Amino acid sequence: MGVTEQGDLTEQETATPDYTMGYGEEYLQALLRVSAKTHATHLLPYLEPGLKVLDFGCGPGTISIGLAEAVAPAEVHGIDMEPSQIDLARMFARRYGRDNATFHVGDVTAMPFEDGFFDVAHCQNVLMHVPDTQAVLREVKRVLKPDGIIASREMISGSSFTHPDFEVLRKAWDMFEDLLAADDGHPQMGKDMKTHFLEAGLVDIRVSASFDTFTTPDEVAFIHQIAQQWFLAPEITEAAIKYGAATQALCDQIGVAYDRWKDHPGAFAGVAYGEVLAWKPTS
């Protein structure tokens, strides 16, 4: 067993740096819409039964469960610093009968796994939140076998859009970027990964890009709900105003514009992503 004696870290032992998205019900709804089949398409062709997989920053584990299906009966380990997300991931694993998926509370910069334990390491929208990218990549490299694969999919906020814009919705993206940067996050990580992976000494780096798109009535209603109930919720807008990323008047304008957007027949939103696949060198 490659999990070190340290096992799960307790909440107290776990580093809990600021995490811009929070763990509220509204943002959780966004995470529950993702799966390996829809959001790990760059990695799935490389998975086969028997490969041991790490899903670092796994959140509620909806991607981890699909990865576990692809490599069964081999082990998949998900790790996240937030106990409530790990509880959800364990619940989903039980619900889908994925007994090869195990979940741990812990920090991705200090993981409770032996050196060279995994064949594959995966993450989505995690590097954008952790201040020290090289610290994460060093740790992931440590727990990967030589010739192991690392696959990451991260947002490019600057290339994401909400259309029509009503001359204000781009400012919501700007506000999100300022807020994330104020928490030492990286809003354009999807574009920066190639540079970081090269610097980390990873090889055979393959880069691609894609959009998650939202255009059907259900998808438009979902984005509207996320904007109104999560992004424009007092905890987020108060932080944005405190950091100088917004004013109350701007938040009010954005709220009105999102209501107009929801009812516009041409409503279309796209969240841009960069994807990277890379290998740990054999020596």
Ligand SMILES: C[S@@+](CC[C@H](N)C(=O)[O-])C[C@H]1O[C@@H](n2cnc3c(N)ncnc32)[C@H](O)[C@@H]1O
């Ligand atoms: C946007 S969510 C993505 C969850 C999942 N990868 C997905 O795409 O559905 C980011 C996750 O990274 C976790 N996270 C952020 N910084 C972390 C750290 N230093 N150690 C462990 N987990 C971290 C958060 O707790 C959160 O659950």
